Amino acid sequence: MKAALIEAGKGVVVKEVERPAIGRGEVLIRMVACGLCGTDVERIRGGYGVGRSAIGHEAAGIVEEVGEDVKWLRRGERVVPHHHTNCGDCYYCLNGSPTMCPEYRRHHFDPGGFAEFFRVPEFIVKRGAIYKITERLSLEESSFAEPLACCLRALRRSGLREGWRVAVFGIGPMGALFLELLNSLGNEVVAVDIRPSRLRLADSIGVRAVDASKADVAEELRSLTGGRGADLSIVATGSSSAILSAIRSTRNGGTVCLFGLPPKGTKVDQDFSDLLIREVSVISSNAASEDEMVEALRLLEERRVNLTKLITHRFPLERFEEALRTFESGEGMKVLITP
Ligand SMILES: [Zn+2]
Ligand SMILES: [Zn+2]
Structure with missing residues (x-):
């Protein structure tokens, strides 16, 4: 499968890689749309330091395969997975800082949302941080759930x-x-x-x-x-x-x-x-928790916000470099990556 990945010293490279194999409790998703975000660009350009190399977190797609322990999801279901989630019972989680939970950034999509398929690790699946999308909502629109959730949390905190x-x-x-x-x-x-x-x-x-x-x-x-x-x-x-x-x-x-x-x-x-x-x-305000993901999807489903008009560009994975340049030029608004 094709994936856009960060390679040391080279920035981002689109290449053929093995499709991730999934284990018990994990889910494989076929990406349909994934928004390009400023934090992806920071990672690619190296402004964020090393060790944080997974890119593509505003993803929506279709369940391709579920691990044997996963009873609540089926192949073919349209979903939005949350790329990070908190544990729910550490000091930070219990004291109003879920996005500062030590587990929050430890789990993420493999190899990232900018790939034809990506694996959602067991921790995220177990926490229920994969959301089923009704037919009312396109998967492109659903890819706005995560950034919208971040905005909701900022307003709540404010x-x-x-x-x-x-x-x-x-x-x-x-x-x-x-x-x-x-x-x-x-x-x-x-x-x-x-x-x-x-x-x-x-x-x-x-x-x-x-x-x-x-x-x-x-x-x-x-x-x-x-x-x-x-x-x-x-x-x-x-x-x-x-x-x-x-x-x-x-x-x-x-x-x-x-x-x-x-x-x-x-x-x-x-x-x-x-x-x-x-x-x-x-x-x-930094990132979002599941409360805001649920709220964001509700606003999208109820057509309280219409964000598709913000999509100015769509690029297939192999033209990732061009997507990046478009994003950085500031000429577009929302740039989506498609398979
Ligand atoms: Zn983002
Ligand atoms: Zn926690």
Whole structure:
């Protein structure tokens, strides 16, 4: 079978490999669609350090084979597997940090979601972190479950309230998901970016867009919120200037949620007394748990969010390199890999 894999010193290589053999309790999935995500690109480009080489986690597909202990799944069923899951009973799991569970990142797809077939390890299967998809939903749409779940968790951690005005900094694929999600929740949203194509996208979603290359964003947000600033600012980019701008644009007592991963070693020049005096909370949100996966799939199934319009490119596995270049150029929005 074909798979896109990271090879030391070469970046990503598409090659023929053995189809993974599955053991008891494991499941083999035939990939139908797998979204390309910023963290995949970080891994490929080496920004994340060594030892984290599996790529492709926003996958949806069809069950090809089940291990003998797996009674609840059948060959031919359409599914979305979650690439990581927590154990449910360690200190972190019991204290509200499931994505910090030591088991969470230990288990993942083999060889990864960018492969014709991939194996889901027993730990994930046992935890029930493979979701059956009804005919109402296409597998392409279902591949948005994981990124949407990450957005849901960020909003939950931020304590989002009805009526809050939210600023989203960085309208890449994740920023666009936030816009759609917040729109569907009925929160007023302002999108902040510097690329004209992304500002136009925000416009087409029906969201007010602020061009950070031209306007004083904090000033602009205050003028839109009766002089206060955003109740919540989500930073869906790793840009340090966006982080600083988000802090300045957030109202007294408001929250800044760091969501986009900055390059390793990023430092920002921020006066911390300002955070305390203005009681601005800076929090972060990393990945998603099964609660949010279930919620994300419900929103997709009930057509509360429509994300297929965000798909701008589809590339078959053998054109992975081109998919990567398209993603990095920023010209597209959601880039999907297909078999
Ligand atoms: Zn992702
Ligand atoms: Zn745990």
